[in-house]
Amino acid sequence: MKKSLLRLGLALVLALTCAAAQAAPAATSDVIDPAMNAAGNPVDQFTGEIWVNTSESDKKAYLFGIDSAVTVEYFVNAKLAEQAAKSGKKPVYTLSPFEKGWMGAFANVSRADAIKMIDEWYAAHPTELQRPVMSVIWYELIAPRLAAKK
Numbered sequence: 001m002k003k004s005l006l007r008l009g010l011a012l013v014l015a016l017t018c019a020a021a022q023a024a025p026a027a028t029s030d031v032i033d034p035a036m037n038a039a040g041n042p043v044d045q046f047t048g049e050i051w052v053n054t055s056e057s058d059k060k061a062y063l064f065g066i067d068s069a070v071t072v073e074y075f076v077n078a079k080l081a082e083q084a085a086k087s088g089k090k091p092v093y094t095l096s097p098f099e100k101g102w103m104g105a106f107a108n109v110s111r112a113d114a115i116k117m118i119d120e121w122y123a124a125h126p127t128e129l130q131r132p133v134m135s136v137i138w139y140e141l142i143a144p145r146l147a148a149k150k
Helices: 002-020 056-086 097-105 111-124 133-149
Strands: none
Touching: 056 097, 056 111, 097 133, 111 133
16 A cells, blocks of 8 residues: 555656646657657657756756655665565665666755756757756766766
């Protein structure tokens, strides 16, 4: 029951976050399959084109959604580890590399500072506005910060 509620909460957080950041509709001549976006991906990507035209509060909401999802996963894993330890089993952690990276790289970074980092990256790379924000977060912000900590 608790797992179901946590999953429902996670789904709700992600849905509300994505609802705040919607892409402009593509021209109908650009779309081959109405179920696919222009890149042929069934999931619309939150790209730099959208990011640079998004309000500060919506950017904060987007990062809050990611942070909330990572936090839920962390606490679900902690609870599962606790239950395993009580039953004498070895705890199993299933946090993804992204989740671990997010927690490590942004442990002491405010959302405002994270927004500033993303804004600065797109400003320095105006020809890469088609690149998804999550790609920039992982490859340009999280991975280098984790490498610098080693």
